[in-house]
Amino acid sequence: MATTFAKKNTAAQPAAAAPGGPVPITQDAPRRRRRPVVVGAGLALAAVGALLAVWQVDEAGNRTPVIALAHDVKAGEKVKKSDLVVAQVAPDAALAPVPVSRSGDIVGKTAVADLPKGTLVTDSSVREGSPVAKDRDTVGILAKPGQLPAQRLRAGDAVALVHTPQDDADVAKGSSTQKTADTINAIVVGVSAPDANGAVVVDVAVAGTDSAPLATWAARGAVTVVLKAAG
Numbered sequence: 519m520a521t522t523f524a525k526k527n528t529a530a531q532p533a534a535a536a537p538g539g540p541v542p543i544t545q546d547a548p549r550r551r552r553r554p555v556v557v558g559a560g561l562a563l564a565a566v567g568a569l570l571a572v573w574q575v576d577e578a579g580n581r582t583p584v585i586a587l588a589h590d591v592k593a594g595e596k597v598k599k600s601d602l603v604v605a606q607v608a609p610d611a612a613l614a615p616v617p618v619s620r621s622g623d624i625v626g627k628t629a630v631a632d633l634p635k636g637t638l639v640t641d642s643s644v645r646e647g648s649p650v651a652k653d654r655d656t657v658g659i660l661a662k663p664g665q666l667p668a669q670r671l672r673a674g675d676a677v678a679l680v681h682t683p684q685d686d687a688d689v690a691k692g693s694s695t696q697k698t699a700d701t702i703n704a705i706v707v708g709v710s711a712p713d714a715n716g717a718v719v720v721d722v723a724v725a726g727t728d729s730a731p732l733a734t735w736a737a738r739g740a741v742t743v744v745l746k747a748a749g
């Protein structure tokens with residue numbers, strides 16, 4: 519008796535996907551969302567930077583050429599063309615510098631005070647006339663508070679230098695009547711900055727015949743500076 523064996527179907531079956539395998543990336547993957555606040559802040563910063571750049575360009579274009587000093591000029595000295603240099607400054611209502619176009623108005627005038635290098639020149643920095651010390655002797659007076667006016671002296675000021683003896687040694691002996699104080703007329707050449715005690719050195723121009731007695735008064739601290747009335 520023949521035995522018939524049924525042919526077993528051995529066709530390959532599709533294998534199941536292994537669990538935990540890699541997930542394919544598709545175009546439908548989720549994208550990172552940008553926060554509106556961050557985007558807005560970035561746009562605001564960009565706008566501010568653009569405005570700042572425009573402002574800087576505008577300010578650079580508004581600068582005006584004015585006159586400054588190339589080096590120090592002492593009080594009483596004449597301003598020469600070589601003393602001047604061009605400076606670029608932004609317009610400012612608090613300043614009154616002389617424009618380069620008026621440099622001819624400054625050359626030849628006299629500095630009314632010590633003008634350091636880099637100082638912007640103004641109309642009040644100089645005055646007409648020759649140097650105050652020309653053909654005169656210059657004497658320095660160390661003046662303490664009380665020996666000069668509270669109003670700051672400037673080069674070119676007319677002053678009276680009054681002899682004020684500090685003790686009997688400076689007073690003529692045997693005189694029963696008060697003697698009129700000796701006075702020397704002078705022109706201020708320059709004034710130093712006050713020291714720690716408020717004293718300043720006042721340089722004055724006087725006639726040659728007055729320089730010796732004035733130097734004696736000054737050495738004794740026996741001189742008071744009086745500012746004369748203008749005009």
